[in-house]
Amino acid sequence: MTTIQLLQKSIDYIEENLKSELSLSELAEISGFSTFHFCRIFSNYVGMPVAAFITKRRLYHGIYEIQIGKKTIDIALLYGFNTYAGFFKAFKREFGCSPTKYLKLNTAKKPMAVNLIREAKIMLTQREIKQILSNWNLDSNLEIEDTFTLGGTAKSDSTWLINGKYIFKTGKNIAGLKTHIAISKELEKSGVLAATPIKTIEDEDFIIKDDKYFCLTNHIKGKFLTPEERYAENRIEIGEKYGEAIGNLHKILKKQDKNLEVNDNNLLKTVLGWALPQTKITMEQWGCPLPDRFYEDFTENFSKLYNELPRHIIHRDPNPSNIMFHNDEVSGFIDFEISERNVRIFDPCYCATGILAEATTIADRFEKWDEILKGIITGYDNICKLTEAEKLAIPYVIYSIQMIFIAWLDGKEELKNLAMQNRKMLIWIWENKDKCFESL
Structure with a gap:
């Protein structure tokens, strides 16, 4: 079996036992790795530590069950949080708002089981971002945050906030990106704030990898209205x-x-x-x-x-x-x-x-x-x-x-x-x- 197939066994086990106590040693054993090696390759392939992945899955299942009418405190305890405060803190760290506000802005869908082979490219995004950002002259300690669209109701899968100061964006419309850069530069000359590109180490406005562009721009001060x-x-x-x-x-x-x-x-x-x-x-x-x-x-x-x-x-x-x-x-x-x-x-x-x-x-x-x-x-x-x-x-x-x-x-x-x-x-x-x- 391939590494991804072995990891999938542990991911399937996590999904089936989110309401139970999970230990690194048993998850490693299911995949056939030592605990140290399991933790290392899990982070490399999934893009986050094992504990963070388990918490994320519990939060997604928990918010769905709260939406369909179950009590928040019951769900918090059911999914392994000792107190509601612990659940609240973890939820806000993941989604950027309280469970109540989230459900006002979103319809929580029933979580689908993670298929690592299908989603590996998506799950690796955080790791890939750090690798690609090495093309810019940034601090080595990178903070990567999600951004949101549709009035804050949908997480973007192509744009991230970096160190609270920059926007990192990827896409395939290279011609469109060039249009954006040209317009944003003209706006800047006229005193209007726009997302102008930050030059790479090689003094380029963006880089191309495979069929995608990657661009880092300044972050416009402020926020969109709710x-x-x-x-x-x-x-x-x-x-x-x-x-x-x-x-x-x-x-x-x-x-x-x-x-x-x-x-x-x-x-x-x-x-x-x-x-x-x-x-x-x-x-x-x-x-x-x-x-x-x-x-x-x-x-x-x-x-x-x-x-x-x-x-x-x-x-x-x-x-x-x-x-x-x-x-x-x-x-x-x-x-x-x-x-x-x-x-x-x-x-x-x-x-x-x-x-x-x-x-x-x-x-x-x-x-x-x-x-x-x-x-x-x-x-x-x-x-x-x-x-x-x-x-x-x-x-x-x-x-x-x-x-x-x-x-x-x-x-x-x-x-x-x-x-x-x-x-x-x-x-x-x-x-x-x-x-x-x-x-x-």
Whole structure:
């Protein structure tokens, strides 16, 4: 048997006995190694010590059982924590928040058994990060922390915070990374904080290993707002800050429109040629069809307006988790990888739909969303004066964004909850279009 196959025997045993006391000696014996050798190769292959792995699995199983109705204190004791305080401390260290807050922001899924052969590449990430970071002039004592997306509800599998000062990122879209670097450098010249690259020892902006890039950038001071903060009493003011920040970003991007090489996208063609027909099929298959007049109104009116809409390089992904706040003001933007040339009104509309999508924990998010949308559009208009055609096109751009998401998510089983959420959003926006758009 291979080393991984031998380790898998111990991992399977751990999974079956999480509620029992586990010793290193018995786990080593199951794999056929000495205790010392077992601990060493376990850390090398799994990316963390045995004890840390056991604690992590207990926490994942524990939070799932708490979600389905079991008492927290009972679960803490059941999974080997002597007190609730011990469970709480371990949980917060792993997830960055209390169990109560975690369940407000997430749906805990039943943990799947770890298949080391299948997941070895993922489990080795921490070790690989340390190896790859040797290409930069950093302290030898590295602190690697997870980052989160979707309003803090999903752990990123491609981005990490290093020593509290840098962001380490990997991916395969090298062309997109080059776009991000070019834009972030121009923003920095204009006094706008963006994630600019830290040079490697060889004075490169990033390195390539196999088919992936690895890049280290500065960490923008601040944090993204939580859904609760976005929907607070001052939500219109918050919306205006988002809108004004996007407007100021666009003023810089417009000046660089001829200097930066990006993809040129036609939103109308994308929707009419792909997203709209796919959305129509998907909505009918799921038993939530929109009336024909929705598609007819969109096709007729957006087709008339589209050529009048100003266009230049845009962020393309200004979801609220990509916009950082510090001391109640926008401090900077992150992630320009998918920037493109498109209609400029796309960005403020995308930010608004992102705020609606990420607020699943807000009970009355739909009823309050029109105020946030109004704030974003007002703030953007304060900086980049909207044309009459743009004002009329706002509903159709928002419909476009939703149809693109619905079409893209179709058939992705692992994202079915997100897909359902976006279908519900489109129906609600259409049915409440007067409330949402009448004051814009």
